[in-house]
Amino acid sequence: MYMLDQTDFLLLDELQRDSKQSIKKLAEKVKLSITPVHERVKRLETLGVIQRYTAIVTPKALGKKLIAYCQVKLLRHNGELFDEFERYISTLDEVLEASYMAGPYDFLLKLVLNDMEEYQNFVVHKISKLEIISNIQSSFVIQEIKNTSIIKCLPDDNKKLL
Incomplete structure (x- = not known):
């Protein structure tokens, strides 16, 4: 390497x-x-x-005014269930990020949506249709404080050396 x-x-x-x-x-x-x-x-x-x-697009410019985080718990810890969930979530455009988590929930999803009606449609008609889910808990962003994709590679004081 x-x-x-x-x-x-x-x-x-x-x-x-x-x-x-x-x-x-x-x-x-x-x-x-x-x-x-x-x-x-x-x-x-x-x-x-x-x-x-x-290109990083501003969600509001596209009418996407709602950011939600959904914590999802599967019925049981089973490789097949995790694989099924991951495959399904990967097909959903509303899901920007999906992470497998340690803790009380198995997955954390970041959603970007038009409004609460679209969120309701997502939960009722898309994610809840999976029978392998035991619980979904959501939180909604009031205001984004920081949103970046930049991973700091070199401390500022080291840049002076170059």
Whole structure:
């Protein structure tokens, strides 16, 4: 496995902030020429360190005004039930994130929806139809305080070294 160095971490920090910036601009920031920066970015992609590039859309701009978190408990802990739930949840557009959890609930789902009516439809007609679920508990976001996809790679004081 390839070991990441400070330059890789700096590139990752920069690409997370703005993945559309040019290789030339990245090269200036990390004080390397264009070719090595291009090769490093390609290597980070090939290694799977960079999974994909995406546009982050503002939900409200699409009429999605409700964010809900659903905690889901299955009837019992059984590999087949977990697999069935995971397959089904993966098909639902309302679910942005799904995590297998330790604690009183088995899964935590993040939903983005138009409104409470769409939430009700999701619960009644989509998720509750699974007979393998024993309990669903939901919480609703009043206001988002922080929403980021950036994972800090290099502490700010280390950037001065480059």
